[in-house]
Amino acid sequence: MSALYTESVASLRRKLAAKEITAVDVADQLLARIEQADGKLNAYNFKPDAAKVRAAAQAADLSKPLGGVPIAIKDVINVQGDPCTCSSKILQGYTAPYDATVIKKLREAGAVLVGRTNMDEFAMGSSTENSSWGVTRNPWDTDRIPGGSSGGSAAVVGGHEAFAALGSDTGGSIRQPAALCGCVGLKPTYGRVSRYGLVAFASSLDQIGPFTKTVEDAALLMEVISGHDPKDNTSVNRPVPKYTDALKQDLRGMKLGVPKEYFISGIDPEVEAATKAAIEHFAKQGAEIVDISLPHTEYACAVYYIIAPAEASANLARFEGVRYGNRVKNPKDILDLYRSTREQGFGPEVKRRIILGTYVLSSGYYDAYYNRAQKVRQLIKRDFEQAFTKCDAILTPTSPTAAFKVGEKTSDPLQMYLADIFTIAVNLAGVCGISIPCGFTKSKLPIGLQIIGAQWGEENVLRAAHGYEQTTEWHKEVPQI
Amino acid sequence: MASPDIDVRYVADLARLNLSDAEAATFQKQLSDILGYVAQLEKVDVSSVAAFSGPVVNNLRPDVLGESLPVEVALSNAPQQENNLIVVPKMIE
Amino acid sequence: MAEYEAVIGLEVHVQLKTNTKMFCSCKNEFGGAPNSHVCPVCLGMPGVLPTPNEEAIIKTILTGEMLECQIAPRCKFDRKNYFYPDMPKNYQISQYDEPLCANGAVTLNLLAFPKDVQNDPKVAFDKKIRLERIHLEEDVAKSFHYETASGIDFNRAGTPLMEIVSKADIATPEEAFAYLTALKQILIYGGVSDADMEKGQMRCDVNVSIRPKGQKEYGTKVEIKNLNSISAVRKSLHYEILRQTADVEAGVPIIQQTRRWDDGRGETFMMRTKEKAHDYRYFPDPDLLPLNTEEGLHQTAKSRLPELPAAKKSRLVAAYAVTEYQASVLASEVALANYFEKAAATAKNKSAVANFLLNDYFATGGDIENIPVNPEFFSELSNLVEEGKINTKQAKEVFPKMVAENKAPSVLVKELGLSQITDTAALEALCDQAIAANPRSVADFKAGKTNAVNALKGQVMKLSKGQANPQVVGDILLKKLSA
Ligand SMILES: [Zn+2]
Numbered sequence A: 001m002s003a004l005y006t007e008s009v010a011s012l013r014r015k016l017a018a019k020e021i022t023a024v025d026v027a028d029q030l031l032a033r034i035e036q037a038d039g040k041l042n043a044y045n046f047k048p049d050a051a052k053v054r055a056a057a058q059a060a061d062l063s064k065p066l067g068g069v070p071i072a073i074k075d076v077i078n079v080q081g082d083p084c085t086c087s088s089k090i091l092q093g094y095t096a097p098y099d100a101t102v103i104k105k106l107r108e109a110g111a112v113l114v115g116r117t118n119m120d121e122f123a124m125g126s127s128t129e130n131s132s133w134g135v136t137r138n139p140w141d142t143d144r145i146p147g148g149s150s151g152g153s154a155a156v157v158g159g160h161e162a163f164a165a166l167g168s169d170t171g172g173s174i175r176q177p178a179a180l181c182g183c184v185g186l187k188p189t190y191g192r193v194s195r196y197g198l199v200a201f202a203s204s205l206d207q208i209g210p211f212t213k214t215v216e217d218a219a220l221l222m223e224v225i226s227g228h229d230p231k232d233n234t235s236v237n238r239p240v241p242k243y244t245d246a247l248k249q250d251l252r253g254m255k256l257g258v259p260k261e262y263f264i265s266g267i268d269p270e271v272e273a274a275t276k277a278a279i280e281h282f283a284k285q286g287a288e289i290v291d292i293s294l295p296h297t298e299y300a301c302a303v304y305y306i307i308a309p310a311e312a313s314a315n316l317a318r319f320e321g322v323r324y325g326n327r328v329k330n331p332k333d334i335l336d337l338y339r340s341t342r343e344q345g346f347g348p349e350v351k352r353r354i355i356l357g358t359y360v361l362s363s364g365y366y367d368a369y370y371n372r373a374q375k376v377r378q379l380i381k382r383d384f385e386q387a388f389t390k391c392d393a394i395l396t397p398t399s400p401t402a403a404f405k406v407g408e409k410t411s412d413p414l415q416m417y418l419a420d421i422f423t424i425a426v427n428l429a430g431v432c433g434i435s436i437p438c439g440f441t442k443s444k445l446p447i448g449l450q451i452i453g454a455q456w457g458e459e460n461v462l463r464a465a466h467g468y469e470q471t472t473e474w475h476k477e478v479p480q481i
Numbered sequence B: 001m002a003s004p005d006i007d008v009r010y011v012a013d014l015a016r017l018n019l020s021d022a023e024a025a026t027f028q029k030q031l032s033d034i035l036g037y038v039a040q041l042e043k044v045d046v047s048s049v050a051a052f053s054g055p056v057v058n059n060l061r062p063d064v065l066g067e068s069l070p071v072e073v074a075l076s077n078a079p080q081q082e083n084n085l086i087v088v089p090k091m092i093e
Numbered sequence C: 001m002a003e004y005e006a007v008i009g010l011e012v013h014v015q016l017k018t019n020t021k022m023f024c025s026c027k028n029e030f031g032g033a034p035n036s037h038v039c040p041v042c043l044g045m046p047g048v049l050p051t052p053n054e055e056a057i058i059k060t061i062l063t064g065e066m067l068e069c070q071i072a073p074r075c076k077f078d079r080k081n082y083f084y085p086d087m088p089k090n091y092q093i094s095q096y097d098e099p100l101c102a103n104g105a106v107t108l109n110l111l112a113f114p115k116d117v118q119n120d121p122k123v124a125f126d127k128k129i130r131l132e133r134i135h136l137e138e139d140v141a142k143s144f145h146y147e148t149a150s151g152i153d154f155n156r157a158g159t160p161l162m163e164i165v166s167k168a169d170i171a172t173p174e175e176a177f178a179y180l181t182a183l184k185q186i187l188i189y190g191g192v193s194d195a196d197m198e199k200g201q202m203r204c205d206v207n208v209s210i211r212p213k214g215q216k217e218y219g220t221k222v223e224i225k226n227l228n229s230i231s232a233v234r235k236s237l238h239y240e241i242l243r244q245t246a247d248v249e250a251g252v253p254i255i256q257q258t259r260r261w262d263d264g265r266g267e268t269f270m271m272r273t274k275e276k277a278h279d280y281r282y283f284p285d286p287d288l289l290p291l292n293t294e295e296g297l298h299q300t301a302k303s304r305l306p307e308l309p310a311a312k313k314s315r316l317v318a319a320y321a322v323t324e325y326q327a328s329v330l331a332s333e334v335a336l337a338n339y340f341e342k343a344a345a346t347a348k349n350k351s352a353v354a355n356f357l358l359n360d361y362f363a364t365g366g367d368i369e370n371i372p373v374n375p376e377f378f379s380e381l382s383n384l385v386e387e388g389k390i391n392t393k394q395a396k397e398v399f400p401k402m403v404a405e406n407k408a409p410s411v412l413v414k415e416l417g418l419s420q421i422t423d424t425a426a427l428e429a430l431c432d433q434a435i436a437a438n439p440r441s442v443a444d445f446k447a448g449k450t451n452a453v454n455a456l457k458g459q460v461m462k463l464s465k466g467q468a469n470p471q472v473v474g475d476i477l478l479k480k481l482s483a
Helices: A009-017 A023-041 A050-059 A101-108 A151-158 A175-181 A215-225 A243-248 A269-284 A295-318 A334-345 A348-361 A367-387 A413-420 A424-429 A458-470 B008-014 B021-043 C054-066 C173-189 C230-249 C296-303 C309-320 C324-331 C334-343 C350-363 C376-386 C392-405 C409-415 C424-437 C439-446 C452-463 C470-482
Strands: A044-046 A070-074 A112-117 A164-169 A184-187 A207-212 A255-259 A288-292 A393-397 A432-440 A446-453 B085-089 C004-015 C078-081 C091-094 C105-107 C128-138 C142-145 C149-153 C160-166 C202-212 C222-225 C257-262 C267-273
Touching: A009 A023, A009 A215, A023 A050, A023 A070, A023 A112, A044 A151, A050 A112, A070 A151, A101 A112, A101 A215, A112 A151, A151 A164, A151 A175, A151 A207, A164 A184, A164 A215, A175 A184, A175 A432, A175 A446, A184 A215, A184 A458, A207 A215, A215 A243, A215 A432, A215 A458, A243 A458, A255 A269, A269 A288, A269 A393, A269 A432, A269 A446, A269 A458, A295 A348, A295 A367, A295 A413, A295 A424, A295 B021, A295 C078, A334 B085, A348 A367, A348 B008, A348 B021, A367 A424, A367 B021, A393 A458, A413 B021, A432 A458, A446 A458, B008 B021, C004 C173, C004 C230, C054 C128, C054 C160, C054 C173, C054 C296, C091 C128, C105 C173, C173 C202, C173 C230, C173 C309, C173 C334, C202 C230, C222 C230, C230 C257, C230 C267, C309 C324, C309 C334, C309 C350, C324 C334, C324 C350, C334 C350, C334 C376, C350 C376, C350 C392, C376 C392, C376 C409, C392 C409, C424 C452, C424 C470, C439 C452, C439 C470, C452 C470
Parallel strands: A070 A112, A070 A164, A255 A288, A255 A393, C222 C257
Antiparallel strands: A044 A112, A164 A207, A184 A207, A184 A432, A393 A446, A432 A446, B085 C149, C004 C160, C004 C202, C078 C091, C105 C128, C128 C160, C142 C149, C202 C222, C257 C267
């Protein structure tokens, strides 16, 4: 049998339906691939339990939309009975007492859950270097980072250690690692996918989304995980379209915007060239390219690094060793229990952001930082609303550079933060975006193209992404591990 | 915008976080850099802009009883428990 | 020596009567085995999200309506950040700059004051105590303290809690007492809370300062905690005002502090001085979208507005011809007023029913919540008297049995053989007998002492073994004596 593990979800589904293969074959091949590759990538915090996965594959209902399809889960989403460490020492020993809503939906769709993927601690980072489980390696060059924070999910899909995975995206944490690992990553519109069960980093920005090998797979997963959830007050009650139908249309007649602000200094020439080539490719395929402006984009990073840490400082206050997780031994008193547990449990990036977030909310600074940032955020949102009166989707690079070397940026957090410069505004505005492969650097590192859609514009984004993918070959490349 | 003169010790205390002297010094420098960077927001005219907020939507929960956790599950993650209570060092009022 | 006046403000926390907690669907119930009403949400587990309880929001708006507040057009929740083991998320979901209800007032009334000052002419019984705000938040867990450790029960964590903040309009411990009594009465009227301080359903923190009369500036504020009853609030304020006055007169400055009331010893003790100001880092809770209250929620709350005590009192006077005083007492408790309206429904003399209920029933030591009597029996009993079937004295004999056995008065009258003699011929014979036996009284009457007829009436009643209709006897005697 040829390497089954390189198949897409859609192709697996066809072969399973035709009884060419069984779900157990799929599970076995994947388990073998993980054994072979994960020692090099360190992408799984918890590798799948072979017996459990085989049993689940055996029992899978193949008539369901994801029947028998193994899916990896970022270690930030609660799965009942499983650990959920968020790659933090502070959650060592925690066992989730409940299923996240997306996990319920995956189970109902017949998916087989396989393993928990590595990430930056509490999703804070762009390289998956901030993990208590060690760095995850890029499947295209193991000296390099996979991006982050969902670096594990990107690496398992890009490295074919999973057919698909779930990640979470707060400022680019799905799209940036997808770009760096050469796979597809979609950040849905805020409110499209329930956040219930996703350990919160920044509540007003977080969304769960899929990592897949193809755009069609992203559409398939979106059909399963989207929808209103009464358990998430910010999830929106709006019907879920059949996203795979959006793929039936080609690119002709689509209006695609190119914002001049996204092609400025700091962008790697190879990335810029690949993005411009992709834009031309769209034009050749019959899309209309229009110039647009997102004038407040330059402030997106500054806004983000006020709002996200502020929300995080409150979201992470619950980790103190009282009700679950690691508690420091023999604390002197309750204050010592808090302070020492958190000192020992959190890594430096998390501490840095908690302090930053606490500071911008503290007495006397709220208006200068948090309130002003929320106002500029409103302007960023308005920019997008105006842009989408002129176009159906927006084309930009996903990341200003391809994957960088492990350790290259760890000493300068601000430089690391700027790695998300093209993705952050999408979260601030609450719109959706996808990253798809659009080329390689000379040293064979993947480059990603970001396609941004309006609120609830997933169908346009998927259509554009699919139209591009079907007329290019980038997504067919497989890394040698 | 306020000066990026962040009192790391005071803020860490609010956040219930011990810091070593070395950590405090590193954070002091890094956070000052970051605050210096975000100070660019001063340039934006926000005088007539309302702060971003989610849409006004009445997603309300009807007052109907749902399931609670069995007590042994509820406490299964607790580092210390006794008589079905979660135990911590004595709290001062 | 300067005269001092007190300035008092109250912060009252009220547990709302709902089926479920504020942000999860666990049971909102007092008591229960420790940690038996908890779920991932109210335990603050990683990844959980709050879902707002519609009923709690409606009940808060209803409270605002009953207390004449302005209702905010939108409802927004904020996070109040501080670490404490009884607070699962280490932030409390509360309302900061946009409380659901603003302003409003509690109007005091005579009966809300302590009994011993109800006749004091110096007291302004109908004073209005203005409110600052009412907001909605989640309660914290309950802690038990042992020698070296504390244990936490999260059953109460996340239950809906309303905070009602008064302006510093309260001038005396008695006004504080009346404020809490009147507030409690209204909360019960609206079905918002049972507001029992002893059960912690209503909790009160007091702020009190003193200043020389006529001075504009406030004195230094002292907060009193551990107040478990309305009378404890009054007592603690008496104590604290005296203590502060003595300190000021002795030249000892008052420092801002929190004091604990010891009810057994009748004293307050210092708990802590205000070290540094809290830095709660409030910000809008991004997990909760703002709500529009203007249509659905506000309308629903308005549709539940009950008749309030003052309106009820006026209606009882108008519709039942009871006295002002009777109406005040009846309206002071909604359960009592409701019972009365049923009890008086078919009575010819409704004021008499009020008397039976307020005097005779409460004299038996019963309360209104557990009254065992079919309310219709009150009407029946008073009608028996009104129709002359039994006299008042006989009614008093029937009453305790009616209460004890929940038996119809007409049945009891028969069982006790109490029917009244109204047969004029029989009564005339008895009257003749009495006149013959008491020449002295007859002479007195004829000499102009009209009261003497009462002595004769008493004789007739005795001869009839109490069964004569006194009215008819009186008429016959007057007729015979004046003949
Ligand atoms: Zn609960």
